[in-house]
Amino acid sequence: MSEKKCPHCSNRKKSRSEEEKKELLKRLRRCEGQIRGIETMIENDAYCPDILTQVSAVSAALNSFNKQLMACHMRSCVSDDIRAGKEEAIDEFVALMQKLMK
Numbered sequence: 078m079s080e081k082k083c084p085h086c087s088n089r090k091k092s093r094s095e096e097e098k099k100e101l102l103k104r105l106r107r108c109e110g111q112i113r114g115i116e117t118m119i120e121n122d123a124y125c126p127d128i129l130t131q132v133s134a135v136s137a138a139l140n141s142f143n144k145q146l147m148a149c150h151m152r153s154c155v156s157d158d159i160r161a162g163k164e165e166a167i168d169e170f171v172a173l174m175q176k177l178m179k
Contacts, residue, residue: 101146108138108142111134112135
């Protein structure tokens with residue numbers, strides 16, 4: 078049975094330390110909790126600006142997650158590829174930044 082792959086994802090993998098995984102997952106779980114809180118606010122007919130404030134907080138938390146993951150990516154994947162002579166890593170990183178900065 079073949080494993081289905083996301084058409085938008087690469088086939089590359091990244092080994093992460095337990096500490097890195099723990100920190101990234103902690104941030105994602107915090108976002109998840111905030112989303113559940115927003116769901117509850119909607120179910121309880123909370124005032125729109127209050128909900129929007131919480132949505133803004135989730136966006137900020139996801140941006141913080143992205144910054145941390147991007148720093149890890151630069152320090153490991155990109156720098157390792159460049160040291161190995163894989164200059165295409167720079168083009169890949171530039172394309173990634175263009176996607177993220179839309």
